Amino acid sequence: MYSTKPLLLCLVCVERYMAVVRPHDYLRYKEGCYRGSSMAVIWCIYILTAVCDVFSSVTTLVWVLFVCVFIVNTWLSMATLKALKKPPPGDRVMAEMDKKGEHKGKTSKSRGKGGTDSKKRRAFITIAIIQAVLTLNYLPSVMCVPLKLVVSPRVFSCQYMPLVVAASTSCGYLEPLLHLHRLVK
Known part of the structure; x- marks a missing residue:
């Protein structure tokens, strides 16, 4: 179960959106109690999905979670990128x-x-890279879940799941490598 990373990325994206698009609200909600409560909610969601996954092989909950996180993350990233372009x-x-x-x-x-200026350009590139990595990393798993209903379980686990795991694993290394590449420049 790897549902914590997209939830944490969504939390970072919300914080970035608040800092860029709504800076006055960001200064008000910057205190630690809001961050702590949002982390508690994320951990509760993670524990709920883990318990559901252990006791029943319900993948629709994780699929709905990924779709919701992906939609929220994409919308907030696009709004932040639009604000940075102004x-x-x-x-x-x-x-x-x-x-x-x-x-x-x-x-x-x-x-x-x-x-x-250069800081806005650097922030724009960073947000675009994070959104691209998130899309490449989690979109194959989101797209693969509806296939589970169409194809046989054996074909699904032997042909489609290895492709999803390979895509997720290879894209997981993409963001740190791009960060190291920027540090070299």
């Missing part, structure tokens, strides 16, 4: 002033490609 408020005002020709001695400072 220029800061000062850059918008300066860009409008440049268009109208109302410089009045003020100089416009471009922050690099697309109006974003």
